Amino acid sequence: MNEADASLVARIRSGEEDAFRELVQRYEDRILAVVSRIAGRAADPEDLAQETFIKAFGAIHRFEGNSALYTWLYRIAVNTARDGVAARLRRPAVSLDALPPSSVDPVDGSDGPLDHLHRDELRARVRQGIERLPEPFRTTLVLREVEGHTYEEVASILGVSIGTVESRLFRARGKLRAILLDGDRSP
Amino acid sequence: MTASDRTDAGTGGRRPEAGVSLRPDEPMTDELCVFALSLVADGRPVPAELVRRAEAWADAHPACRGVLADFAAMGEALRDLPVPRARPGFAERVLAARESSASGARVLVLARRMAVAAALLLAFTVVLETTHPREAVADPDVTVERHAVDAFRARPFAGDDLDAGLAELLPDPARRSSGAAGSADARPGDDPSRLDGASDGGDTTSDDVVDELPKTPGEDGR
Numbered sequence: 138m139n140e141a142d143a144s145l146v147a148r149i150r151s152g153e154e155d156a157f158r159e160l161v162q163r164y165e166d167r168i169l170a171v172v173s174r175i176a177g178r179a180a181d182p183e184d185l186a187q188e189t190f191i192k193a194f195g196a197i198h199r200f201e202g203n204s205a206l207y208t209w210l211y212r213i214a215v216n217t218a219r220d221g222v223a224a225r226l227r228r229p230a231v232s233l234d235a236l237p238p239s240s241v242d243p244v245d246g247s248d249g250p251l252d253h254l255h256r257d258e259l260r261a262r263v264r265q266g267i268e269r270l271p272e273p274f275r276t277t278l279v280l281r282e283v284e285g286h287t288y289e290e291v292a293s294i295l296g297v298s299i300g301t302v303e304s305r306l307f308r309a310r311g312k313l314r315a316i317l318l319d320g321d322r323s324p
Numbered sequence: 325m326t327a328s329d330r331t332d333a334g335t336g337g338r339r340p341e342a343g344v345s346l347r348p349d350e351p352m353t354d355e356l357c358v359f360a361l362s363l364v365a366d367g368r369p370v371p372a373e374l375v376r377r378a379e380a381w382a383d384a385h386p387a388c389r390g391v392l393a394d395f396a397a398m399g400e401a402l403r404d405l406p407v408p409r410a411r412p413g414f415a416e417r418v419l420a421a422r423e424s425s426a427s428g429a430r431v432l433v434l435a436r437r438m439a440v441a442a443a444l445l446l447a448f449t450v451v452l453e454t455t456h457p458r459e460a461v462a463d464p465d466v467t468v469e470r471h472a473v474d475a476f477r478a479r480p481f482a483g484d485d486l487d488a489g490l491a492e493l494l495p496d497p498a499r500r501s502s503g504a505a506g507s508a509d510a511r512p513g514d515d516p517s518r519l520d521g522a523s524d525g526g527d528t529t530s531d532d533v534v535d536e537l538p539k540t541p542g543e544d545g546r
Contacts, residue, residue, distance in 0.1 A: 154419075161418050165410040173408045182408060183417075190418045191425050256401075263401040281366075282402040288368065300345070303368060307359050310395050317398070 142206035149197050161190050164207060167284075168214045174279040175218035177268040185221045189214040204293055211286075211294045215276055222272075259317075266316040274309035281306055348373035357381040357388045362395055 145163075148156030168189050173182035192213050200209055267275060273295065280291045281302075292302045348371040350356060360378040363370050382388040460480070476489030 158415050158419060161415040165414050169408050169410050183410070183414065186410070187418050187421050191422050194422055259397060260401045260404055263398055264405055282399050283405060303363060307362060310362065310398060313398055314394050
């Protein structure tokens, strides 16, 4: 944890009102982004972000500083978003069985089958496709590809090993590709 | 495999931690080829020999390159997704919610403490009553409602003492005194005079006694 974060944490613990406001303002966009990507349309991102900060405030005395403050916040945000989705849906976004089975099977030609899609169309499909990804693949892909975290950071946020992140990310990409190709074949 | 056998490109010079354990001599497949090369694209450490074999495999199987191209296109699309921004005043909203949450938590704590106090009081009462049971004494209003058969028992849960009971009920003073003397359970509240003259002076049977029983207030209409 850097000095700025350590100082901020100390001020929050001492009950300084402005310190908590500073924490929220410093991380609100990043937290909002990650919860909105993970929860999709299943829950209001601002509600989830707000819940994240309130949980963080309640648990700040337990934060030991072994990881970066934003990593700790991300961990809370990811769990909050997952809980929000679970509470809303009470079922997985999509059954594993419902996914197209072969996700990394190559097809003929060296160009990717998605290459023919226009950039905006691909972006729109990816946006929809990611909501169909089941957990934990969606969270892993969001943290790595959308949020740009390193594998080590993703592992720390999710509390899993690096190998698990590598494996999940590979499978997440394969599943997302399968979803996109499946949509491409659909009328 | 040693650390120097691994590639570490794309990590800004920081050597990444080891992930999935991949052997250099692992049998090559399309899936392994794509997995290994996607790790390389992300700057993950992969055994150099495995990378060389995966590259050779991909050169011979262009479809693997297609999958990798799709992965790259998806990654680019994901990074291009619009970033949501918090609306102005979001921090104030969070602070207000925290205040509300804190007051709710205080009420919850108070309610919890009250519940604990009630539980402790109940437990204390149960223990006290169990370890120091009080004698069961009927309410005076209830004891007034006596029946003749009550004479056969000194206390509600005592055994029947027929001699004492009959002596108590019979009009013969001699027998009554002997019965009473034989029993320490004579009841001071009973009024034997109510049976005086009720007997014909002959042998008294238990049926006679029952006939002579004093009426309870409810039975005689009083």
